[in-house]
Amino acid sequence: MTSGKCKVCGKPLSTDEIGIYKKMINRGADECMCIECLSREISVPVSALRERIEYFRRMGCTLFL
Numbered sequence: 001m002t003s004g005k006c007k008v009c010g011k012p013l014s015t016d017e018i019g020i021y022k023k024m025i026n027r028g029a030d031e032c033m034c035i036e037c038l039s040r041e042i043s044v045p046v047s048a049l050r051e052r053i054e055y056f057r058r059m060g061c062t063l064f065l
């Protein structure tokens with residue numbers, strides 16, 4: 001599994017943050033962004049990204065298990 005730090009601000013990433021980055025940007029990404037930097041990058045509010053994480057989790061997406 002990809003792990004590590006946000007490539008923008010260096011914050012350690014949670015599994016959820018890695019998962020939503022892969023869903024929104026690039027499934028094969030080696031480097032990911034934290035949810036705050038992703039929010040700025042794609043102009044989607046953090047609250048909306050968190051709702052998406054919950055949605056994907058309910059759908060059984062393996063990125064969020």
Ligand SMILES: [Zn+2]
Binds near residue numbers: 007009033037038
């Ligand atoms: Zn960041």
